[in-house]
Amino acid sequence: xxxxxxIRRLFIAVALFAVLFSWVAYEWNVVQRRRNVNAALTKxxxxxxxxxxxxxxxxxxITWIRRLLGDKSYGTTxxxxxxxxxxxxxxxxxxxIMTVF
Numbered sequence: 001x002x003x004x005x006x007i008r009r010l011f012i013a014v015a016l017f018a019v020l021f022s023w024v025a026y027e028w029n030v031v032q033r034r035r036n037v038n039a040a041l042t043k044x045x046x047x048x049x050x051x052x053x054x055x056x057x058x059x060x061x062i063t064w065i066r067r068l069l070g071d072k073s074y075g076t077t078x079x080x081x082x083x084x085x086x087x088x089x090x091x092x093x094x095x096x097i098m099t100v101f
Contacts, residue, residue: 030066031066033090033093033094034094035070
């Protein structure tokens, strides 16, 4: 039995893999940004600035692919007003439900 491949099938397969891998790369980027912000907040805490801890809570809030990539769902955190503005903005960007008081 001889299997024939057409250019069209090859193009469709490459396009599907490109979409799949670009989605995984996007999710990986989100996970890395969340880890970086969490590390920066932890460093602020270690430097003596009082912040509420980011606690890992129920993982049902995040997608299965991000869980597979090592992401966690975080609980409420409190960031002081004297924290760097860039850190507050990046924390709000990666933790979309975060509210700064």
